[in-house]
Amino acid sequence: MFLDIHELQKHPIILDIKFPSGKFDYGEGISQTGDLAVKGIAELHVDAIRLRGSLKVEMAAPCARCLELTPFPIDQAFDLFYSPISTIAREEEVEIQTPDLEVGFYHGDGLQLEDAMREQVLLSLPMKSICRIDCAGLCPQCGQNRNAGDCGCHPMKVDQRWSPLEKFRS
Numbered sequence: 001m002f003l004d005i006h007e008l009q010k011h012p013i014i015l016d017i018k019f020p021s022g023k024f025d026y027g028e029g030i031s032q033t034g035d036l037a038v039k040g041i042a043e044l045h046v047d048a049i050r051l052r053g054s055l056k057v058e059m060a061a062p063c064a065r066c067l068e069l070t071p072f073p074i075d076q077a078f079d080l081f082y083s084p085i086s087t088i089a090r091e092e093e094v095e096i097q098t099p100d101l102e103v104g105f106y107h108g109d110g111l112q113l114e115d116a117m118r119e120q121v122l123l124s125l126p127m128k129s130i131c132r133i134d135c136a137g138l139c140p141q142c143g144q145n146r147n148a149g150d151c152g153c154h155p156m157k158v159d160q161r162w163s164p165l166e167k168f169r170s
């Protein structure tokens with residue numbers, strides 16, 4: 001859905017749209033497991049596009065410790081401003097001071113809603129996705145998921161990180 005500034009100059013655009021899973025490429029094993037539902041409004045503030053509303057989606061990403069695919073539901077409000085990129089090019093040296101606003105940019109005649117929403121979803125995901133706080137991860141020796149049970153491996157006597165130093169000992 002393209003939000004055209006010429007249309008926004010005439011009237012705000014109501015956002016009520018669902019993007020099915022598979023529409024976006026989130027990269028790095030991250031997937032969208034249900035519809036991404038967006039509700040809100042797009043309006044023009046001088047020459048900036050303001051998007052306000054909420055998005056709801058169920059995402060899934062591999063746990064950083066055990067690699068198990070883990071659901072990450074996202075349900076949040078957004079209030080975003082997008083300035084024309086040309087303004088910035090002219091005022092390159094000017095530092096943008098907008099502590100309470102999230103600011104992005106748009107090129108040319110408007111903004112692709114899909115791009116803005118995909119970015120919001122990625123920003124909402126945890127930096128390090130883990131399936132649960134106490135995830136035991138994979139066994140470094142046999143590779144078994146230790147959440148599923150004890151694999152029976154015994155901790156090695158020598159910490160492997162130091163083994164290259166062994167030969168320097170006399």
Ligand SMILES: [Zn+2]
Nearest residue numbers: 063066131135
């Ligand atoms: Zn895990």
Ligand SMILES: [Zn+2]
Nearest residue numbers: 139142151153
């Ligand atoms: Zn093991």
